[in-house]
Amino acid sequence: MASFNSILTEVAAWVSGSPAFTVVAGVSWIIPALQSVHILAVAVVMGSAAMVDLRVLGVVERHRPVGESLERYLPPLFWAVLVLAITGVILIVGEPTRAPFRVIFWAKLGLVAAGVTLTGLLARRLRGADPGAAAKALAVATLLTWAAVIFAGRWIGYANPWPGAPL
Amino acid sequence: MSDTFTALALKIEETPLSLAMAESAWLFPTVESLHVIGLTLVVGSIAIVDLRLLGLASRSRAPQELFRAALPVTWGAFLVAAITGLLLFAAKPTSYLGNPFFLAKIALLALAGLNMAAFHRVLEPQLAGAPGGPAASVGVRVAAGTSLALWTAIVVCGRWIGFSI
Numbered sequence: 063m064a065s066f067n068s069i070l071t072e073v074a075a076w077v078s079g080s081p082a083f084t085v086v087a088g089v090s091w092i093i094p095a096l097q098s099v100h101i102l103a104v105a106v107v108m109g110s111a112a113m114v115d116l117r118v119l120g121v122v123e124r125h126r127p128v129g130e131s132l133e134r135y136l137p138p139l140f141w142a143v144l145v146l147a148i149t150g151v152i153l154i155v156g157e158p159t160r161a162p163f164r165v166i167f168w169a170k171l172g173l174v175a176a177g178v179t180l181t182g183l184l185a186r187r188l189r190g191a192d193p194g195a196a197a198k199a200l201a202v203a204t205l206l207t208w209a210a211v212i213f214a215g216r217w218i219g220y221a222n223p224w225p226g227a228p229l
Numbered sequence: 230m231s232d233t234f235t236a237l238a239l240k241i242e243e244t245p246l247s248l249a250m251a252e253s254a255w256l257f258p259t260v261e262s263l264h265v266i267g268l269t270l271v272v273g274s275i276a277i278v279d280l281r282l283l284g285l286a287s288r289s290r291a292p293q294e295l296f297r298a299a300l301p302v303t304w305g306a307f308l309v310a311a312i313t314g315l316l317l318f319a320a321k322p323t324s325y326l327g328n329p330f331f332l333a334k335i336a337l338l339a340l341a342g343l344n345m346a347a348f349h350r351v352l353e354p355q356l357a358g359a360p361g362g363p364a365a366s367v368g369v370r371v372a373a374g375t376s377l378a379l380w381t382a383i384v385v386c387g388r389w390i391g392f393s394i
Contacts, residue, residue, distance in 0.1 A: 094392045098385040101269065105384070108266070109273015112302050122298040134287055209266050216262040220254075 074158035086156030106142035110135035115201035163227035170214035238322035250320035267310030282373035334386035
Protein backbone atom coordinates (compact mmCIF):
# COMPACT_ATOMS: atom_id res chain seq x y z
CA MET A 63 0.00 0.00 0.00
CA ALA A 64 2.88 2.33 0.80
CA SER A 65 4.16 2.53 -2.77
CA PHE A 66 0.62 2.74 -4.19
CA ASN A 67 0.01 5.62 -1.79
CA SER A 68 3.18 7.41 -2.90
CA ILE A 69 2.32 6.98 -6.61
CA LEU A 70 -1.17 8.36 -5.98
CA THR A 71 0.32 11.22 -3.96
CA GLU A 72 2.63 12.13 -6.86
CA VAL A 73 -0.22 11.95 -9.36
CA ALA A 74 -2.40 14.10 -7.08
CA ALA A 75 0.39 16.67 -6.76
CA TRP A 76 0.82 16.75 -10.54
CA VAL A 77 -2.95 17.10 -11.11
CA SER A 78 -3.13 19.88 -8.47
CA GLY A 79 -0.61 21.86 -10.51
CA SER A 80 -2.51 21.51 -13.79
CA PRO A 81 -4.75 24.17 -15.36
CA ALA A 82 -7.61 21.62 -15.42
CA PHE A 83 -7.51 21.44 -11.63
CA THR A 84 -7.61 25.24 -11.36
CA VAL A 85 -10.80 25.34 -13.46
CA VAL A 86 -12.68 22.39 -11.91
CA ALA A 87 -11.72 23.24 -8.33
CA GLY A 88 -11.92 26.99 -8.79
CA VAL A 89 -15.41 27.39 -10.28
CA SER A 90 -17.84 26.62 -7.48
CA TRP A 91 -20.71 25.19 -9.57
CA ILE A 92 -18.64 22.76 -11.68
CA ILE A 93 -18.38 19.95 -9.11
CA PRO A 94 -22.09 19.93 -8.11
CA ALA A 95 -23.03 20.13 -11.83
CA LEU A 96 -20.77 17.18 -12.69
CA GLN A 97 -22.16 15.21 -9.74
CA SER A 98 -25.70 15.94 -10.99
CA VAL A 99 -24.81 14.58 -14.46
CA HIS A 100 -23.12 11.63 -12.72
CA ILE A 101 -26.35 10.80 -10.81
CA LEU A 102 -28.52 11.22 -13.92
CA ALA A 103 -26.24 8.69 -15.66
CA VAL A 104 -26.62 6.36 -12.66
CA ALA A 105 -30.39 6.71 -13.17
CA VAL A 106 -29.98 5.52 -16.78
CA VAL A 107 -27.89 2.54 -15.60
CA MET A 108 -30.36 1.62 -12.84
CA GLY A 109 -33.48 2.05 -15.00
CA SER A 110 -31.98 0.02 -17.85
CA ALA A 111 -30.56 -2.68 -15.57
CA ALA A 112 -33.87 -2.99 -13.70
CA MET A 113 -35.84 -3.45 -16.94
CA VAL A 114 -33.42 -6.12 -18.26
CA ASP A 115 -33.03 -7.96 -14.96
CA LEU A 116 -36.76 -7.91 -14.10
CA ARG A 117 -37.52 -9.22 -17.61
CA VAL A 118 -35.02 -12.07 -17.13
CA LEU A 119 -36.64 -12.84 -13.78
CA GLY A 120 -40.06 -12.89 -15.47
CA VAL A 121 -41.40 -10.03 -13.34
CA VAL A 122 -42.12 -7.66 -16.28
CA GLU A 123 -42.85 -8.10 -20.00
CA ARG A 124 -43.11 -11.89 -19.71
CA HIS A 125 -44.86 -12.12 -23.08
CA ARG A 126 -42.06 -10.33 -24.96
CA PRO A 127 -38.79 -11.88 -26.16
CA VAL A 128 -35.82 -11.29 -23.82
CA GLY A 129 -33.73 -10.21 -26.79
CA GLU A 130 -35.97 -7.19 -27.25
CA SER A 131 -35.18 -5.96 -23.71
CA LEU A 132 -31.45 -6.46 -24.30
CA GLU A 133 -31.54 -4.53 -27.57
CA ARG A 134 -33.55 -1.69 -26.06
CA TYR A 135 -31.77 -1.24 -22.72
CA LEU A 136 -28.16 -2.41 -22.99
CA PRO A 137 -26.92 0.35 -25.36
CA PRO A 138 -28.08 3.21 -23.06
CA LEU A 139 -26.66 1.32 -20.07
CA PHE A 140 -23.20 1.16 -21.62
CA TRP A 141 -23.34 4.77 -22.87
CA ALA A 142 -24.28 5.86 -19.36
CA VAL A 143 -21.29 3.95 -17.94
CA LEU A 144 -19.11 5.94 -20.36
CA VAL A 145 -20.64 9.21 -19.10
CA LEU A 146 -20.01 8.03 -15.53
CA ALA A 147 -16.36 7.34 -16.34
CA ILE A 148 -15.87 10.76 -17.95
CA THR A 149 -17.63 12.76 -15.22
CA GLY A 150 -15.90 10.58 -12.59
CA VAL A 151 -12.45 11.37 -13.99
CA ILE A 152 -13.18 15.13 -14.09
CA LEU A 153 -14.51 15.00 -10.52
CA ILE A 154 -11.22 13.41 -9.43
CA VAL A 155 -9.25 16.07 -11.30
CA GLY A 156 -11.11 18.65 -9.21
CA GLU A 157 -10.45 16.85 -5.91
CA PRO A 158 -7.39 14.67 -6.53
CA THR A 159 -6.63 14.05 -2.85
CA ARG A 160 -10.15 12.92 -1.89
CA ALA A 161 -11.66 9.78 -3.49
CA PRO A 162 -8.44 8.02 -4.63
CA PHE A 163 -7.17 7.89 -1.03
CA ARG A 164 -10.23 6.05 0.27
CA VAL A 165 -10.54 2.25 0.16
CA ILE A 166 -14.28 2.56 -0.59
CA PHE A 167 -13.48 4.36 -3.88
CA TRP A 168 -11.40 1.41 -5.13
CA ALA A 169 -14.11 -0.98 -3.91
CA LYS A 170 -16.58 1.05 -5.98
CA LEU A 171 -14.40 0.74 -9.10
CA GLY A 172 -14.14 -3.02 -8.51
CA LEU A 173 -17.92 -3.23 -8.18
CA VAL A 174 -18.41 -1.22 -11.42
CA ALA A 175 -16.10 -3.69 -13.21
CA ALA A 176 -18.15 -6.55 -11.72
CA GLY A 177 -21.43 -4.88 -12.80
CA VAL A 178 -20.23 -4.44 -16.38
CA THR A 179 -18.86 -8.00 -16.52
CA LEU A 180 -22.02 -9.54 -15.08
CA THR A 181 -24.16 -7.57 -17.55
CA GLY A 182 -21.99 -8.82 -20.43
CA LEU A 183 -22.17 -12.42 -19.18
CA LEU A 184 -25.94 -12.17 -18.82
CA ALA A 185 -26.32 -10.82 -22.37
CA ARG A 186 -24.17 -13.67 -23.75
CA ARG A 187 -26.07 -16.34 -21.87
CA LEU A 188 -29.40 -14.99 -23.09
CA ARG A 189 -28.51 -14.84 -26.76
CA GLY A 190 -31.42 -16.61 -28.41
CA ALA A 191 -32.37 -18.56 -25.32
CA ASP A 192 -35.07 -18.39 -22.69
CA PRO A 193 -33.67 -17.40 -19.31
CA GLY A 194 -32.89 -20.42 -17.13
CA ALA A 195 -31.97 -20.58 -13.47
CA ALA A 196 -28.36 -19.49 -14.12
CA ALA A 197 -29.50 -16.42 -16.05
CA LYS A 198 -31.92 -15.52 -13.28
CA ALA A 199 -29.16 -15.82 -10.68
CA LEU A 200 -26.98 -13.57 -12.88
CA ALA A 201 -29.79 -11.03 -13.13
CA VAL A 202 -30.17 -10.83 -9.34
CA ALA A 203 -26.38 -10.59 -8.89
CA THR A 204 -26.19 -7.80 -11.48
CA LEU A 205 -28.91 -5.70 -9.86
CA LEU A 206 -27.40 -6.15 -6.39
CA THR A 207 -23.96 -5.19 -7.74
CA TRP A 208 -25.30 -1.90 -9.18
CA ALA A 209 -27.00 -1.18 -5.85
CA ALA A 210 -23.68 -1.85 -4.09
CA VAL A 211 -21.94 0.57 -6.49
CA ILE A 212 -24.38 3.29 -5.34
CA PHE A 213 -23.70 2.47 -1.69
CA ALA A 214 -19.94 2.63 -2.19
CA GLY A 215 -20.25 5.86 -4.18
CA ARG A 216 -22.30 7.59 -1.52
CA TRP A 217 -19.90 6.47 1.22
CA ILE A 218 -16.90 8.09 -0.50
CA GLY A 219 -18.21 11.33 0.99
CA TYR A 220 -18.17 9.92 4.52
CA ALA A 221 -15.24 7.48 4.69
CA ASN A 222 -11.90 8.51 6.16
CA PRO A 223 -8.80 8.52 4.00
CA TRP A 224 -6.30 5.76 4.66
CA PRO A 225 -3.24 6.47 6.85
CA GLY A 226 -0.50 8.32 5.00
CA ALA A 227 -2.88 10.08 2.58
CA PRO A 228 -1.99 13.70 1.76
CA LEU A 229 -3.93 16.31 3.72
CA MET B 230 -40.06 30.03 6.74
CA SER B 231 -43.31 30.54 8.62
CA ASP B 232 -43.66 30.10 12.39
CA THR B 233 -45.78 26.99 11.97
CA PHE B 234 -43.03 25.26 10.03
CA THR B 235 -40.38 26.40 12.52
CA ALA B 236 -42.44 24.96 15.37
CA LEU B 237 -43.00 21.72 13.46
CA ALA B 238 -39.27 21.41 12.70
CA LEU B 239 -38.41 21.90 16.38
CA LYS B 240 -40.97 19.22 17.35
CA ILE B 241 -39.49 16.77 14.83
CA GLU B 242 -36.01 17.43 16.15
CA GLU B 243 -37.07 16.18 19.59
CA THR B 244 -38.24 12.79 18.32
CA PRO B 245 -36.03 9.71 18.94
CA LEU B 246 -36.00 9.06 15.18
CA SER B 247 -34.61 12.51 14.44
CA LEU B 248 -32.01 12.21 17.19
CA ALA B 249 -30.92 8.79 15.93
CA MET B 250 -30.61 10.08 12.33
CA ALA B 251 -28.65 13.12 13.47
CA GLU B 252 -26.32 11.37 15.93
CA SER B 253 -25.48 8.03 14.33
CA ALA B 254 -22.35 8.06 12.17
CA TRP B 255 -23.60 5.39 9.74
CA LEU B 256 -27.39 5.83 9.69
CA PHE B 257 -27.53 9.01 7.58
CA PRO B 258 -25.17 7.80 4.82
CA THR B 259 -26.93 4.42 4.74
CA VAL B 260 -30.38 5.98 4.37
CA GLU B 261 -28.88 8.38 1.82
CA SER B 262 -27.54 5.46 -0.22
CA LEU B 263 -30.99 3.84 -0.23
CA HIS B 264 -32.43 7.23 -1.26
CA VAL B 265 -30.07 7.35 -4.25
CA ILE B 266 -31.01 3.77 -5.25
CA GLY B 267 -34.70 4.70 -5.07
CA LEU B 268 -34.43 8.01 -6.89
CA THR B 269 -32.24 6.69 -9.71
CA LEU B 270 -34.79 3.89 -10.31
CA VAL B 271 -37.61 6.46 -10.28
CA VAL B 272 -35.88 8.77 -12.76
CA GLY B 273 -34.58 5.93 -14.96
CA SER B 274 -37.96 4.22 -15.26
CA ILE B 275 -39.80 7.52 -15.88
CA ALA B 276 -37.27 8.41 -18.59
CA ILE B 277 -38.04 5.12 -20.37
CA VAL B 278 -41.73 6.07 -20.55
CA ASP B 279 -41.13 9.74 -21.40
CA LEU B 280 -38.68 8.93 -24.20
CA ARG B 281 -41.27 6.56 -25.69
CA LEU B 282 -43.97 9.25 -25.53
CA LEU B 283 -41.60 11.72 -27.17
CA GLY B 284 -41.04 9.19 -29.94
CA LEU B 285 -37.30 9.05 -29.21
CA ALA B 286 -37.02 5.41 -28.07
CA SER B 287 -38.99 2.11 -27.95
CA ARG B 288 -40.94 3.40 -30.95
CA SER B 289 -42.16 -0.07 -31.95
CA ARG B 290 -43.83 -0.58 -28.56
CA ALA B 291 -47.38 0.40 -27.62
CA PRO B 292 -47.06 3.12 -24.95
CA GLN B 293 -49.53 1.50 -22.55
CA GLU B 294 -47.65 -1.80 -22.66
CA LEU B 295 -44.50 0.05 -21.67
CA PHE B 296 -46.36 1.77 -18.82
CA ARG B 297 -47.34 -1.63 -17.44
CA ALA B 298 -43.70 -2.71 -17.40
CA ALA B 299 -42.05 0.48 -16.14
CA LEU B 300 -44.58 2.09 -13.79
CA PRO B 301 -44.54 -0.63 -11.09
CA VAL B 302 -40.75 -0.02 -10.89
CA THR B 303 -41.38 3.74 -10.68
CA TRP B 304 -43.93 3.42 -7.86
CA GLY B 305 -41.98 0.83 -5.86
CA ALA B 306 -38.83 2.95 -6.11
CA PHE B 307 -40.76 6.15 -5.33
CA LEU B 308 -41.98 4.59 -2.10
CA VAL B 309 -38.35 3.85 -1.13
CA ALA B 310 -37.22 7.36 -2.11
CA ALA B 311 -40.11 9.00 -0.21
CA ILE B 312 -39.59 7.03 3.02
CA THR B 313 -35.81 7.52 3.00
CA GLY B 314 -36.33 11.18 2.04
CA LEU B 315 -38.54 11.72 5.09
CA LEU B 316 -35.90 10.06 7.29
CA LEU B 317 -33.16 12.32 5.87
CA PHE B 318 -35.42 15.33 6.44
CA ALA B 319 -36.00 14.24 10.05
CA ALA B 320 -32.22 14.39 10.69
CA LYS B 321 -32.14 18.20 10.36
CA PRO B 322 -35.57 19.62 9.51
CA THR B 323 -34.73 23.21 10.42
CA SER B 324 -31.76 23.29 8.04
CA TYR B 325 -33.74 21.73 5.20
CA LEU B 326 -36.71 24.09 5.59
CA GLY B 327 -34.30 27.02 5.35
CA ASN B 328 -32.55 25.66 2.26
CA PRO B 329 -33.70 27.13 -1.09
CA PHE B 330 -32.70 24.03 -3.07
CA PHE B 331 -34.71 21.79 -0.74
CA LEU B 332 -37.77 24.04 -1.09
CA ALA B 333 -37.31 24.15 -4.87
CA LYS B 334 -37.01 20.36 -4.97
CA ILE B 335 -40.28 19.91 -3.06
CA ALA B 336 -42.05 22.42 -5.33
CA LEU B 337 -40.71 20.64 -8.44
CA LEU B 338 -41.84 17.26 -7.04
CA ALA B 339 -45.34 18.70 -6.61
CA LEU B 340 -45.27 19.98 -10.21
CA ALA B 341 -44.09 16.58 -11.47
CA GLY B 342 -46.99 14.98 -9.58
CA LEU B 343 -49.49 17.43 -11.10
CA ASN B 344 -48.05 16.87 -14.57
CA MET B 345 -48.38 13.11 -14.13
CA ALA B 346 -51.95 13.38 -12.81
CA ALA B 347 -52.96 15.66 -15.69
CA PHE B 348 -51.38 13.24 -18.16
CA HIS B 349 -53.27 10.26 -16.78
CA ARG B 350 -56.63 12.05 -16.62
CA VAL B 351 -56.57 13.99 -19.85
CA LEU B 352 -54.03 12.53 -22.27
CA GLU B 353 -53.66 8.85 -21.49
CA PRO B 354 -57.17 7.91 -22.73
CA GLN B 355 -56.01 9.10 -26.19
CA LEU B 356 -53.31 6.43 -26.13
CA ALA B 357 -55.60 3.52 -25.22
CA GLY B 358 -54.96 0.72 -27.63
CA ALA B 359 -52.55 2.84 -29.64
CA PRO B 360 -50.17 0.62 -31.57
CA GLY B 361 -46.44 1.20 -31.86
CA GLY B 362 -45.23 4.06 -33.99
CA PRO B 363 -43.76 7.48 -33.35
CA ALA B 364 -46.98 9.47 -33.61
CA ALA B 365 -48.17 11.09 -30.40
CA SER B 366 -50.19 14.27 -30.01
CA VAL B 367 -48.45 17.53 -29.21
CA GLY B 368 -50.05 17.46 -25.75
CA VAL B 369 -48.57 14.05 -24.97
CA ARG B 370 -45.14 15.14 -26.12
CA VAL B 371 -45.30 18.35 -24.10
CA ALA B 372 -46.29 16.40 -20.96
CA ALA B 373 -43.45 13.90 -21.52
CA GLY B 374 -40.88 16.64 -22.15
CA THR B 375 -42.09 18.52 -19.07
CA SER B 376 -41.76 15.35 -16.99
CA LEU B 377 -38.17 14.74 -18.16
CA ALA B 378 -37.22 18.37 -17.49
CA LEU B 379 -38.82 18.37 -14.02
CA TRP B 380 -37.16 15.12 -12.91
CA THR B 381 -33.80 16.33 -14.18
CA ALA B 382 -34.24 19.54 -12.19
CA ILE B 383 -35.28 17.53 -9.11
CA VAL B 384 -32.04 15.52 -9.27
CA VAL B 385 -29.98 18.71 -9.75
CA CYS B 386 -31.68 20.44 -6.78
CA GLY B 387 -31.20 17.33 -4.68
CA ARG B 388 -27.48 17.28 -5.38
CA TRP B 389 -27.19 21.02 -4.70
CA ILE B 390 -28.78 20.58 -1.25
CA GLY B 391 -25.67 18.66 -0.23
CA PHE B 392 -23.46 21.61 -1.14
CA SER B 393 -25.56 24.31 0.51
CA ILE B 394 -26.66 22.84 3.83
